[in-house]
Amino acid sequence: MLLLFLILGITWGGIYALVGLGFNTTFWTLRILNFAQGEYLMAAVLLSIGFNRWVNLPWPIAIVLALAVTAALGLVLERVAIRPVLQHDPRSHSWVVTTLGAGIVLQNLAVLLFGTSEYPFPKLMEGVVQLLDARVEKQLLAVFAITVVLVVLFDIFVNRTLMGKAIKAVAFDRMAAEAQGINSRGIVMLSMILMALLAGIAGLLIAPMVSAHPYMGTLMTVKGFSAAVLGGLGSPVGAIVGGLVVGIAEQLVGGYINPGLKDAIGLIFLFVILIARPQGLFGKKVAERV
Amino acid sequence: MAPLLQLENVSVKYGAIEALREVSFSVEEGSITCLIGANGAGKSTTVNAIAGLVPTASGRILFQGEDITKLPASRRIAMGISIALEGRKIFGDQTVIDNLMLGAYTRSKNLSKLRREAEEMLARFPLIADRGQQLAGTLSGGQQQALAIARALMSRPKLLLLDEPSLGLAPILIQEIYQIIQDLADQGTTILLVEQFAAYAFMVSQNACVLEHGQLTLAGPVAEVRDDPRLARAYLGK
Structure with a gap:
């Protein structure tokens, strides 16, 4: 069983790492955390289903189109929920509310379009393989x-x-970058596209293993955020390690102690790391002039 | 011959504060012109406005006779204006070579070509010549300043803006940095040098402009500006 739990943990941890990397990209370029990120994961999945069911597009095309729309939604988020608050006051933390709000809007739009039903999503691969004493799904x-x-x-x-x-x-250093001719606004746009794509792909990967519905992104936001903070915001390596730690820990705790505790593990890690080492495992302490 | 750079009544505002008030001066091709004044006089604002990093409220900036007032920083770099910012502002979490390659961001996106050019640039700066793979944030102050100048040169500028290159450096390192500046001028690079310590700036410059509370109060050949009583007033407030 241990091997199976580890494989499950690493796989789910990898998904959390992707969402955590998305958190990192917007934190890097804008110094904000985008709490709507999980909803991009949901949007890519439901849009793929919509394009397949309603427009009768084959799955590969539906998925590519859904990712393109999700990326565009990332740009819209920056324009309507992030840029206005940062332009008004760069030191403001209003983005916490506006990105959360944008997430709620996306979620409710999805409910309007898809209802609250759960939708199946096709697997990449069917069947199982035997790995030592564990039977592992090829998916x-x-x-x-x-x-x-x-x-x-x-x-x-x-x-x-x-x-x-x-x-x-x-x-x-945004000003120093602009002094080299780097278009910082373009880089911010790119980071929003990357964020949306990372979340979207994470969603498409987990969709066959869980049911697809408008609320599927919320828990992933929490777990991806836990991964990013545990590893250290701003550190891609940290997001990956953080994701793996959360993923493996929740499978082991869920498997050996109590399945009901599984989803709490990420939050427990978040709580402990914020008290013991706020900069995370791989993050650096940053002094800010005020 | 028309000057390489010309400022015509340039004003810059930070909100309600007027940091620069109708400043006009020019920089001749092939010369070093220094921009001096006390702390807060508007020197950095002036070069940042020329580089396109802060917007002008009014006035015109002409480069090679062309109005560049509304052009973004990237276009100005492509035209031949480059800046080494106050406080070095190197990318401390990237290597020296990476910093140099980013200096040529507007000119090429070919990584192997840029790496080759960065290595050639490094060879011109003995202070950092063997530091290519070192993280820039771990360099000493003098090495960081040399890197900031080298990075600014990677875009092959016709006009190099140097903002307080002596800031925070020991006297021995200031001499080395000023030797680099002199060498660049000898090779034909036009330089607008911002400096708080007038004595250093006068050593290498042909022309000088004095800023006081955001206004240009004195401009001319160094020999004349050095002996003008208004220079002392600009620094001492008398």
Whole structure:
């Protein structure tokens, strides 16, 4: 059983890491946390279902189109819920309310369009494989493999491309980045697209394992946020480690202690890390001039 | 010959505060012009406005005769204006080479070409020549200043804006930085040098402009400005 719990934990942890990386990208470039992020996960899933059911598009096209719309929704969020409050007062924390509000709007739009029913989502792969003493669904392994590829691609993009270095430059010092000719507004747009895509892909990966419904994003927001804070906001490595720790811990606790405690683990980690080490496992202490 | 850079009645406001009031001066091609004045006189605001990092409230900025007042910073860099900001402002969490490559962001997106050019640039700066793979935030103050200047040169500027290159540096390092500035001028780079310590600036400059409370109070060849009693007033408030 332990092996199965570990595989489940790593797979779900990878999903939390993707959502956590999304939190990081907007935190990097805007110094804000986007609490609507889980709703982008939900939007990509339900839009795919909508395009497939209502427009009769084949799944691959429906999914690509849904991701494109989700990315566009990321840009809309920046324009209506983030930019106005930061323009009014860059030091304001009103974005907590506006991003949460935007999430509620997205969720209720989804309820209007899709109702509160649960929808099935097709698996990437059917069947199971035997790994030592554990029978593991192929879908789970596919999700794990895709997550690993995405994390590696994200790392290559951020650390090995000029655009990634430009994102880091904007995150480090926006004015200095602009002095190099880097379009910081364009970089912010890019970070919103990345956030929406990471959340959307995470949603598409978990959709076959859970039922798709308008409220599926809320819990993922909490878990992705826990992963990002546990690892240290601003640290991609931290988001990945944080996601894996939360994912494995909740499977072990759910499996060996009490399944009812599973969803609380992320919050417990969040609570403990904020008291013991607020900068997270891989984050750096930052002094801010006031 | 028309000046390389010309400011015509440029004003800059931060909210209700007028940081720069109808400032006019010009910078001749191939020269070093220093912009001096006490703390808060508006020196950094002036170069930031020229670089396109702060908007002007009124007036015109002409570069090579072309009005650039409304152009974004990226366009100005592409035209040949580059700035090494006050306080160095290097990207401390990236390597020295990465910092240099970002300096050429508007010119090329070819990573291997930029890396090669960054290594060539490093070789011109003995202070950081062997520090390419080091995180920029771990460099000493003088090395960071050398990196800031080298990064500004990566865009191949016709006009280099240097904002307080001596700030926070030990005298021995200031001499090294000023040697770099002199070498750049000898190679033909036009420089607008912001400096709080007039003595350092006068060592390398041909022309000087004095700012006082956001207004230009004195401008001309260094030999004349140095002996003008209004210079002391600008610093001492007499």
